[in-house]
Amino acid sequence: MIKRLLQRFRRDRGLHLAAVRIDFFPERKVKPAIYWHSGQNPEAGVVPLVLHFYGRILFELAELNETRVARELMGFVDQVCELLLAAESPESRIRLPLGDLSIISESSEPPSRSYQAEFFQVKEGKFSLEFQASIGKESFYLPGAFLVLLQSCLLNLEKETLIRLARGLNRLHVYYRYRRDFWEISSLTAGPVFALGTEELRPETKSPKS
Numbered sequence: 001m002i003k004r005l006l007q008r009f010r011r012d013r014g015l016h017l018a019a020v021r022i023d024f025f026p027e028r029k030v031k032p033a034i035y036w037h038s039g040q041n042p043e044a045g046v047v048p049l050v051l052h053f054y055g056r057i058l059f060e061l062a063e064l065n066e067t068r069v070a071r072e073l074m075g076f077v078d079q080v081c082e083l084l085l086a087a088e089s090p091e092s093r094i095r096l097p098l099g100d101l102s103i104i105s106e107s108s109e110p111p112s113r114s115y116q117a118e119f120f121q122v123k124e125g126k127f128s129l130e131f132q133a134s135i136g137k138e139s140f141y142l143p144g145a146f147l148v149l150l151q152s153c154l155l156n157l158e159k160e161t162l163i164r165l166a167r168g169l170n171r172l173h174v175y176y177r178y179r180r181d182f183w184e185i186s187s188l189t190a191g192p193v194f195a196l197g198t199e200e201l202r203p204e205t206k207s208p209k210s
Helices: 002-012 042-063 067-086 138-156 159-178 187-196
Strands: 015-025 029-036 113-123 126-132
Touching: 015 042, 015 138, 029 042, 029 138, 042 067, 042 113, 042 126, 042 138, 042 159, 042 187, 067 138, 067 159, 113 138, 126 187, 138 159, 159 187
Parallel strands: none
Antiparallel strands: 015 029, 015 113, 113 126
């Protein structure tokens, strides 16, 4: 009976598309990675993956009463999106100011902390993300985890995909600022769904926050 229940739970999770892993090492070294399952197209799936991961980072910050940090992160991502949408050359690659963090490709040392997310397609156009995080100094490591993932995207994705990502991030910010706050659990799915779609917010539903 337990075996049947576990099998049903696995089916309900949907199609496992990819895993995100952000490993932090001593001396502020960090390795971001996305592992795609066989048959999956990274260029097609990376935008919804990053949007869901970003939404979860904002949610975790809000849960830890770090809403100021979350809003600062949103403001910074706004600036990155502006640069992406204004860039004229496909060869343009934006380097983010990551402070003391240094991105590496490999390390012989075990990570001192890790953030991992499993990404699933539940049904056509709908996705879910399961998140595991380390504990401690999250006002630094949570936004850092997203920013190094974003930097990896900026350096490796095709120009067209980066434009779609920038537009999606902008729409996700619109959703949070005008319809619902990022600390509501429903926003973890509804926000990215809005960001990936073409729906416009009706004026009567807008309630801007200061």
